[in-house]
Amino acid sequence: MGFSLSPLAQQNFYRLEAFETIGSTNAVALERALAGDPGKLWIVSKQQESGRGRRGRAWATSHGNLAASLLLTGAFDLKAAATLGFVAGLALADALDAVCPSTVFSVGLDGAGNHGPTSAPLRVELKWPNDLLAGGAKLAGILLESTQLEANRFAIVIGIGVNVVxxxxxxxxxxxxxxxxxxxxxxxxxxxxxxxxxxxxSWVWNEGRGLAEIRKRWLARAAGLGSEVAVRVDGAVLRGIFETIDEDCRFVIRDSEGERIKIAAGDVHFGAVASARAE
Structure with a gap:
């Protein structure tokens, strides 16, 4: 079986370029944009050799994992476009719900304290700003990149990497x-x-007009909501309780003095142990 678009995606004029192996799906998508591609183009591969994550971190994948980037072009409001990562997180979570079993199996303690196979619901959670977690462990990551085109247009690339195998x-x-x-x-x-x-x-998001509904759906899947967090921001570590994301999808914590702090970018760590690691 090769990569293919869903009938709904095809009906809405999305296109697909598939590779067995690729350097970086995001890089190829940006190259297509600069060469004049009109957008609505998916670049996908089962292996990525020189991808990148947030803050320029290397992100290579094993063969059989999913690396996918969606190229969109247009006269975007960049503030609204920056929230497309939340749309992508919801889309990936919905896709995982659709194709993966409702339960997963592992070896652990059963209800009587005996070792053996146990099952638990597969709950995919969204970690701000751009990760998907399963069982508290990272399953997927999302990276947005952009470049300016001619005539006040922009290219937005939404990169999605999933640990499949x-x-x-x-x-x-x-x-x-x-x-x-x-x-x-x-x-x-x-x-x-x-x-x-x-x-x-994407229909729900509606070029940013439906962001309130996206925010509501995202919070319903949010990892760590109401728990202790530490956020590394420009070398400093801010601690508090993860309270919500605001109307612009900024991370909102309440510190020990009751002050609400809004964070636009940073690395989030959950719990007391994770807080210590943030140092």
């Missing part, structure tokens, strides 16, 4: 994959569902 073990945070969680799903099947779910969530 493997996950990195050399990262300073817990990570997981769909295969480890017991999900019987491949990159092609997941992308098919993602291309469909993207269109549905």
């Amino acid at each position: 493997a996950y990195p073990d050399d990262v300073p945070y817990p990570a997981t994959s769909l295969a480890r969680l017991g999900a019987d799903c491949n990159a092609e099947t997941l992308f098919l569902a993602l291309s469909d779910a993207w269109q549905e969530n």
Whole structure:
């Protein structure tokens, strides 16, 4: 089975370029934009060799994982376009709900305290600003990049990487994959569902006019809501309780003195142990 777009995506004039292996799907999407591509183009691959994450971090993937980037072009309001990462997170969560089993199996303690197979609901959570977690471990990441085009137009690239068959073990945070969680799903099947779910969530977003509904849906899946967090911002660490995201999708915490702090960009760590690691 190869990569393909859902009928809904095709009906709405999305296009697809698929690769077995690629350097970076985001880089290729930006190249297409600068060469005059009109947008609504998905670049996908089962292996990415020189991708990048937030803050320029390297992001390579094993063969069989999903690397997908969506190129959009137009006269965007960049403030609104910056919230497309939240749309992408919801779309990916919806796609995972559609194609993955409702339960995952692992070896652990059962209700009687005995070791053996146990099952638990697969709950995909959204971690601000751009990660998806399963069982508290990173399953996927999202990266937005942009470049200016002629005539006051912009290219927005939404990069999505999912650990389908493997996950990195050399990262300073817990990570997981769909295969480890017991999900019987491949990159092609997941992308098919993602291309469909993207269109549905993009309609809700409606060029930013539906952001209030996107925010509401995102908060319903938010990881760590109401818990202790530490956020690294420009070398400083801010601590408090994760209260909400505001109408602009900024991260809002309440510190020990009761002050609400709004954060536009930063690295979030959950819980007391994670807070210590943020130092």
